[in-house]
Amino acid sequence: MKIIKIKDPGVYEGIPDYYSVYCKYLKAFKHTKDSKMMEHALHYALVAEEMGQVIIETPDFRRKK
Secondary structure (H helix, E strand, O other): OEEEEOOOOOOOOOOOOHHHHHHHHHHHHHHHOOHHHHHHHHHHHHHHHHOOOEEEEOOOOOOOO
16 A cells, blocks of 8 residues: 655645644554554554545555466
8 A cells, every 4th residue: 555645635624634733653663563653654644645635645556367
């Protein structure tokens, strides 16, 4: 899974920067290896996608013919 931050998402007033929240939890996970931190990071990545702040790309695992 690849999380790509949109350069100028046209942030609306009052909407937090969920991408930065994702980054903080990801950093905490890398430091502590606590799976709860990764769960929170993925949650906020999805929220950031819903708010138009990031694009989440998932790999295509289907075999190519």
